[in-house]
Amino acid sequence: IGEYVVIGLGRFGWAVATTLARQDQSVLAVDTDPAKVQAISVEVAAAVTCDTTDEAAIGELHLERATCVVVAIGVEHKDASILTTALLRQAGVPRIIGRATNDLHGRVLLAVGAHEIVNPEKEMGDRIARRLARPSLIEQIPLGDGADLAELEAPEAFVGRTLVELDVRRRFDASVVAIRRGGKVHSYVLGMGPLEAGDVLVVIGAPAALSRLAALA
Amino acid sequence: IGEYVVIGLGRFGWAVATTLARQDQSVLAVDTDPAKVQAISVEVAAAVTCDTTDEAAIGELHLERATCVVVAIGVEHKDASILTTALLRQAGVPRIIGRATNDLHGRVLLAVGAHEIVNPEKEMGDRIARRLARPSLIEQIPLGDGADLAELEAPEAFVGRTLVELDVRRRFDASVVAIRRGGKVHSYVLGMGPLEAGDVLVVIGAPAALSRLAALA
Ligand SMILES: Nc1ncnc2c1ncn2[C@@H]1O[C@H](COP(=O)(O)OP(=O)(O)OP(=O)(O)O)[C@@H](O)[C@H]1O
Numbered sequence: 139i140g141e142y143v144v145i146g147l148g149r150f151g152w153a154v155a156t157t158l159a160r161q162d163q164s165v166l167a168v169d170t171d172p173a174k175v176q177a178i179s180v181e182v183a184a185a186v187t188c189d190t191t192d193e194a195a196i197g198e199l200h201l202e203r204a205t206c207v208v209v210a211i212g213v214e215h216k217d218a219s220i221l222t223t224a225l226l227r228q229a230g231v232p233r234i235i236g237r238a239t240n241d242l243h244g245r246v247l248l249a250v251g252a253h254e255i256v257n258p259e260k261e262m263g264d265r266i267a268r269r270l271a272r273p274s275l276i277e278q279i280p281l282g283d284g285a286d287l288a289e290l291e292a293p294e295a296f297v298g299r300t301l302v303e304l305d306v307r308r309r310f311d312a313s314v315v316a317i318r319r320g321g322k323v324h325s326y327v328l329g330m331g332p333l334e335a336g337d338v339l340v341v342i343g344a345p346a347a348l349s350r351l352a353a354l355a
Numbered sequence: 356i357g358e359y360v361v362i363g364l365g366r367f368g369w370a371v372a373t374t375l376a377r378q379d380q381s382v383l384a385v386d387t388d389p390a391k392v393q394a395i396s397v398e399v400a401a402a403v404t405c406d407t408t409d410e411a412a413i414g415e416l417h418l419e420r421a422t423c424v425v426v427a428i429g430v431e432h433k434d435a436s437i438l439t440t441a442l443l444r445q446a447g448v449p450r451i452i453g454r455a456t457n458d459l460h461g462r463v464l465l466a467v468g469a470h471e472i473v474n475p476e477k478e479m480g481d482r483i484a485r486r487l488a489r490p491s492l493i494e495q496i497p498l499g500d501g502a503d504l505a506e507l508e509a510p511e512a513f514v515g516r517t518l519v520e521l522d523v524r525r526r527f528d529a530s531v532v533a534i535r536r537g538g539k540v541h542s543y544v545l546g547m548g549p550l551e552a553g554d555v556l557v558v559i560g561a562p563a564a565l566s567r568l569a570a571l572a
């Protein structure tokens with residue numbers, strides 16, 4: 139069980155704190171607004187009203203004992219997010235995740251001591267756009283090392299043929315590692331018969347290879 | 356090539372519009388703020404200053420020709436996002452994605468005609484929390500039909516042993532479909548020798564099965 143602190147209970151911070159708590163993590167939720175602190179207190183291990191730009195006040199929370207502190211203060215209080223981050227680094231918090239509202243803010247947060255930054259609006263905008271731009275690709279995530287994993291509907295030209303026949307690996311430089319059909323995920327793909335309409339192929343390959351496959355759909 | 360319209364060039368809308376444009380989609384970006392419209396105009400096919408709550412003004416944009424309209428207006432202008440969505444539905448736009456700032460706002464957007472809603476702060480907060488709660492799980496995405504795909508570092512107990520020996524499928528009810536090692540993604544896992552320290556296993560299974568595996572790490 140990890141010890142997490144979430145500072146700033148706007149929409150992003152609230153979601154971080156409550157989801158961590160649902161994952162059985164110990165969460166201390168902090169905000170200057172007593173109404174928010176009160177509202178979240180039933181869902182987390184502890185909730186405290188505190189102005190985290192006040193060095194004495196933040197000192198009393200003993201945040202250096204935390205596994206990780208998320209500074210979720212938002213665009214309305216950028217200065218507070220920067221100052222809070224600096225104080226946390228000074229206190230020796232081992233992992234600080236700062237929420238950035240734009241690239242410059244992100245660079246400043248890293249400069250004053252955040253170990254990682256996240257920009258929820260920018261990252262979700264990017265994700266939504268990718269999802270829209272490739273409708274036959276149901277989901278696409280980077281695995282690392284230049285390969286993505288993607289889910290795409292079996293192209294019409296593949297229906298009725300087996301994976302062995304189709305020789306996807308050689309023709310497209312992508313590997314079908316699983317097939318979703320009728321509510322089940324099958325990962326022994328080589329033993330399967332011909333592909334059926336509606337089959338969802340789970341594929342690994344470089345983004346360009348996956349695009350070529352998706353373009354057939 | 357799709358025809359997309361993004362209304363509202365805050366951080367979320369800006370990211371949607373520019374990422375779609377980088378994916379070679381045709382994008383019309385719309386905002387009441389001429390400075391934002393001017394700034395984005397180099398990055399998208401077209402950018403127009405318009406108050407989308409004005410029925411006549413929105414009519415001149417002929418948005419019914421779009422594949423999809425994203426209403427990215429934010430928390431500062433909830434009424435405008437609701438009114439805009441209603442007007443788009445009235446105009447017969449085939450797919451409207453509404454950005455919701457909380458659950459009630461989301462329900463209202465669906466009621467007035469959005470086909471889908473997205474809440475960037477809430478969804479990213481949820482994602483960040485899950486990533487934090489499972490540090491040995493590098494990434495986890497739902498594939499559908501009750502199975503997730505996850506990437507996790509090979510547990511110490513697995514190092515030096517082959518997948519056949521480890522019999523992961525029978526012991527954990529999860530399938531290792533690929534291994535990331537030394538900058539390459541290997542998807543012929545059965546042919547591989549013993550697992551090495553630092554190997555990243557790409558695994559498919561139910562969330563509970565993946566948690567059991569991750570707990571070994
Ligand atoms: N010095 C501070 N100490 C603790 N909490 C703070 C401080 N300053 C601001 N906050 C809290 O941070 C929270 C989020 O900040 P803000 O309202 O700026 O973000 P937002 O952009 O609206 O957030 P979101 O997009 O996540 O909804 C608020 O609840 C606010 O009370």
Ligand SMILES: Nc1ncnc2c1ncn2[C@@H]1O[C@H](COP(=O)(O)OP(=O)(O)OP(=O)(O)O)[C@@H](O)[C@H]1O
Pocket residue numbers: 259362363364365366367368385386387388391405406407408427428429430431432433435
């Ligand atoms: N009636 C309208 N027509 C067109 N654009 C609008 C209208 N009302 C607001 N906008 C634009 O929507 C954009 C985003 O809205 P807002 O400022 O409320 O969101 P935000 O929560 O700050 O956004 P983000 O979190 O994405 O940065 C602004 O650029 C604003 O000018």
